[in-house]
Amino acid sequence: MEHYFTAKSRARLIRSCREQAQAFFKGRPKAERDAFLARFDDFAPRLTDLLHGLYRDQFDFGLHLAALTDVLCESWKSRSRKLRETDEARLANPNWFCGPEMAGAVCYVDLFAGDLKGIEARISYLQELGITYLHLMPLFKSPEKENDGGYAVSSYREVNPALGTVKQLEKLAAKLAENGISLVLDFINNHTSGEHEWAQRAKKGEAAYQEFYYLFDDRQIPDAFEPHLREIFPEVRRGNYSWHEPPGKWVWTTFHNYQWDLNYRNPAVFVAMVREMLFLANLGVDFLRLDAVPFTWKVQGTVCENLPQAHDIIRALNACARIAAPGLLFKSEAIVHPDDVIAYVAPDKCQVSYNPTVMALLWESLATREVRLLRESLKYRFNLPAGTAWINYVRSHDDIGWSFADEDAATLGINGFDHRNFLNQFYCGDFPGTFSKGVKFQYNPSNQDMRVCGTTASLAGLERGLEMKDDAWSADAVSRILLMYGLCMSIGGIPLLYLGDEIGTLNDYSYAEHPAKKGDSRWVHRPRMDWELLKEVREDKGPRGRLFTGLKKMLRIRREVPQFAENGLRQMQTHHGSVLAFEKSNSRGRVVVVANFSEHPVIAHLPNGSTLLPHTDLITGKAYAQIEHLELAPYQLLWLQQN
Ligand code: OTU
DSSP: OHHHHHHHHHHHHHHHHHHHHHHTTTTTOOHHHHHHHHHHHHHHHHHHHHHHHHHHTTHHHHHHHHHHHHHHHHHHTTTTTHHHHHHHHHHTTGGGGTTOOOOOEEEOOHHHHHHHHHHHHHHHHHHHHHHHHHHHOOEEEESSOOGGGGGGGGGEEEOOOOOHHHHHHHOOOOHHHHHTOOEEEEEEOOOETTSSSHHHHHHHHHHHHTBBBBBBBHHHHHHHHHGOOSSSSTTOOSSSSEEEETEEEEESSSOOOOEBOOOSHHHHHHHHHHHHHHHHHTTSSEEEEEGGGGGSSTTOOOOOOOHHHHHHHHHHHHHHHHHHHOEEEEEOOOOOOOHHHHHTBBBBBBEEEEHHHHHHHHHHHHHOOHHHHHHHHHSSSSOOOOOOEEESSSSSSSSSOOOHHHHHHHHHOOOOOOHHHHHHHTTTTTTOOOOOEEEEEEEETTTTTTEEEEHHHHHHHHHHHHHHOOHHHHHHHHHHHHHHHHHHSSSEEEEEETTTTTGTTOOOGGGSSSSTTOOOOOGGOOOOOOHHEEEEEEOOOOOHHHHHHHHHHHHEEEOOOHEEEEOOOEEEOOOTTTTTEEEEEEETTEEEEEOOOOOSSSEEOSGGGGGGOOEHHHEOOEESSSSSSSEEEETOOEEEEEE
């Protein structure tokens, strides 16, 4: 009986929002209205249920749903014709981003090209590399001094004036689209800067805006939460709260003091953030990278990460996108336990996600010269549902954290804690025989947790090689980089190049002199793109030249091998601890990928009926009569296609 009345009231609510939408589009073109209403009918019930799940104990829930309906209608109305065409094409081909031609790159606008106009001028370079997905690091207005590289947003609607204007961004998005490049921007949805208008109004004491954040008069509630919470930047500040005067309250600031966590317990915050999200979508953004997804819901007594409600917020945002900007996709940024990472990847949540597990384990395998932890992880923690894709990367703008599963390590007799200590020492250059030159990040004295910073080239050994003027050493470093990137290109999903890695960009220690950057060692691996060096590298016959041509060549080959982009892989026995091998297959055939993580030549055995057949290595063009017994050069990667 109860259910009967609940179902009736649910239907009333959805009907009332639908009528509101119908009224909104009255007098507007029929096609516009019909398209909206059709998608509304498809997704509004799910959206309503999700929001009801989150907000049912809020008396004003229905009002917020009406406000949300307005936001969705307004956004669809102002979506350009061009973007609506893209929407249509993507609805007809929902897996458009899962093909072999997808190849990603990421950069800071200022550091790579000066400003937005500069990016436009570099499109030809991106095309030379074969890039079809460009992530521009945060470019919106943020506090002048401390802004966490733009991850403290003061307005989602204004571009940082040093980089350009919203108009220029819109134009750039269109230009990229014309050239077959998707635009990826961050949607920093867990927090705003303390200078955002909402925070400013909260500071002035406006109750409506104080409820946009978690503000506390005293330490009572914070102290109850604190023992269960992780500390993300413990060298910057202990704990998760900071005192702000005004408003004379403790503010929940998971990251830096100037990054105020948004209070998604308040449905007004959800609606306001959807409005900002769709504003970005309507500029022509193809993917929004949802920053810090694990943190958006807090429950006392829990770690306040990866809670079911955080997942429901993403599902609800996704449903809003499906209705008002159906071509828009989400990329998850969750650098947490592998099982928690994968839980965000689904067609109704984030369609793509960073793969921090593989990233960390590539480096782990290079340090140990053993692939067993990587193998173990690929067995259970790699498969994704159809309609989703990994973004495989070697490094990002952030630190490297050793977020492998301790359970996997234990299975192999490895103690996770000790192993992380080893990896930190190895990559910070403190371990005997290391090739790496990294910098420590955020040592936490309470649990000895720490992460590592450094550019790909410096972590892989090129910095030491060049310092020592040791060509053999530098050649090994380049082989390591090619090996890792080559695996990112062939393991399944979309490879992501940190621009500058292709020319072996080294650590930039000048951040230590910069007042706003010196406290954050991640700046060591965020150098300016050295276009002069690129010119030299183009002529270079040495290690850097081999790196540049090698990466470009692999990116080119990869486009022709659809198996590489497909989800899933089948591992093969190699009978060598340093060698990883797997098969990627689809209806068009199979390709075998073999990778040697050791600096020595090795022999691998791949007993398997099909390995007796002749193959060709797509990278070198070399023919193999069989691949059951394979000789591999140091750090060699093979892409073996059956003839
Ligand atoms: C993200 O990273 C960004 O990538 C960082 O550049 C930002 O500083 C930060 O959010 C705040 O906006 O802890 O060390 O599980 O680990 O969100 C980087 C996700 C981070 C977090 C991740 C965060």
